[in-house]
Amino acid sequence: MNEDGRKALRRMLYLPVSxxxxxxxxxxxxxxGFSIWAAEPWFADLQDHVGLVLAVFLVYGIAIIPGFMNAFLAISLILDKRPPHRPLTVYPPISILVAAYNEQASIEETLVSIGHQNYPGGLQVIVINDGSTDNTAAVVERALDQYPWLTFVDLKKNGGKARALNIGLKEVLHDLVITVDADSFLYRGALANIVERYQADPPNTRAVAGKILVRNSRQNWITRCQEWDYFHGISAIKRVQSLFQGTLVAQGAFSVYDRAALAEVGGWPECVGEDIVLTWALLKAGYRVGHCEDACLFTNVPSTVKQLVKQRQRWARGMTEAFIKHPGILLKSRLSTFFVYWNLLFPWLDLAFTIGFIPGLVLALFGYYWIVGLMTLALLPAAFALSLLMFSIERQMFKKTGLVVRKNVQGFFVYVLLYSLILQPASILGYLDELLRKPKAWGTK
Structure with a gap:
């Protein structure tokens, strides 16, 4: 078959996103539907003990709806054939914003990683010191002579990350704006890759999220299990959301934005989850947000249970803020709105897991299998199968970028079996924080 024939065959086999x-x-x-049928005996037994309403709340919140989500995710990943991004003839100039608060130990290495990118277009890097009480300012000032592309904005009073980024935005010279966390390290080619993806994506794209990986994964069991969460859990969700035209979070740790679109939506909002609220503002305005799976940035993740709980509280609170500030996004007729409604279910699922599954485990230890029993154990093979699918996809990406998947068996089993015991109760605390309007401040990312 000649080249024209192969192109014609590809067009015939092409399956649109819809x-x-x-x-x-x-x-x-x-x-x-199968899960509802299979769960009938479990549901009937649980109903006898707790009543109809609570039985529906628990069975659907623990098994039926999460099962639907996992099946949708798995099928979507199998169907996802991402078009490659290609080198550009001319690379557009970029401006990078780095908001820093007490980052004296890491900011210098972050700047080194930016310099090692050798980005083939114009480069401007703006570090905004948000009133740090350590030597962050001195470290950046020493680097000014070394890096001609570096600009320093030294704020004497701490005002929060959103304010720092908005002040930095006023100094931006170029149309593409990239945010990078001050305690992160860009993997080779990350800047070129994310810009290539931005240029290759559909014309209405106004932001692209990079890929975040764990830098301190060898520190302890907390960081080892987070390595799996970032490696394929978070990455898989972003891939699927991007496939259906709307990644829901262009995370502040590493994303590229169109400057005009940032100005149109008012920049970063003053809130805990400034990145998710900004992303939803872009989606609400009718723009597309993508994801670049091979633009990699390594970052330090929480290394204690307390820090991890605080981080996930913040993430859950950010999602709540996004719903409060942009309720109209639920009326947008586009594929990505499906995932917004999906997020609307998370408080139910997190609460069902926290008040149902965790106590159910304790009851099962004493021989009472009302909540946790054979039916819930049957979910484990599906969870491992989904994890294996995610792993195979991400391993292919690692191979293409020259990265090696570390053998982290302990972290994998903790991630699959125990991780939710921390995260979902933490999310409940985050929802409560927003509902009770607790004070907002810089926290773990």
Whole structure:
């Protein structure tokens, strides 16, 4: 077959995004129907003990709806054939914003990683010191002579990350704005890759999220299990959301934005989850937000249970803020709105897990299998299968970028079996923080 014939065959076999969405939706719905049928004995037994309403709340919140979500995710990942981004003839100039608060130990290495990128277009890096009480300012001032592309904005009073980024935005010279966390390290080619993806994505794209990986994964069991969360859990969700035209979080740790679009939506909002609220403002304005799976940035993640709980509280609170500030996004007729409604279910799922599954584990230890029993154990093979699918996809990406997947068996089993015991109760605390309007401040990312 000649080249023209191969192109014609590819066009015949091409499945549009809407078709992939429909297949994933039908497949996940079929799995949900099967799950409801299989769960009938469990549901009937639980109803006898706790009543109809609580039984529905627990069974659907612990198993049925999460099962639907996992099936949709798995089918979508199988159907996702991302077009490659290619080198550009001319690379557009970029401006990088680095907001820093008490980052004397890491900011210098972050700047080194930016310099090692050798980005083939114009480069401006703006470090905004947000009233640090350590030697962050002195470290950056010493680097000014070394890096001609570096600009320093030294704020004497701490005002929060959103304010720091908005002040830095006023100094931006170029149309593409990239945010990078001050305690992170850019992997080679990250800047070129994310710009290439931005340029290759559909014309209405106004932001692209990079890929975040764990830098301190060898520190302890907390960081080892987070390595798996970032490596394939978070990455897989972003891939699927990007496939269906709307990644829901262009994270502040590493993302590229269109400067005009940032100005249009008012920049970063003054809130805990400034990155998710900003992303939803872009989606609400009708723009697309993508994801670049091979633009990698390594960052330090929480290394204690307390820090991890604080981080996930902040993330859950940020999602709540996004719903409060942009309720109209639920009325947007686009594929990505499906995932917004999906997020609307998270408080239910997190609460069902916290007040149902965790106590159910304790009851099971004493021989009472009302909540946790054979039916819930049957979910484990599906969880491992989904993890294996995510792993195989991410391993291919690692191979292409020259990275090596570390053998982290202990972290994997903790991630699959125990991770939710920390995260979902932490999310409940985050929802309560926002509902009770607790004070907001810089926290773990």
């Amino acid at each position: 078709g992939k969405f429909l297949i994933a939706l039908i497949g996940a719905s079929a799995w949900m």
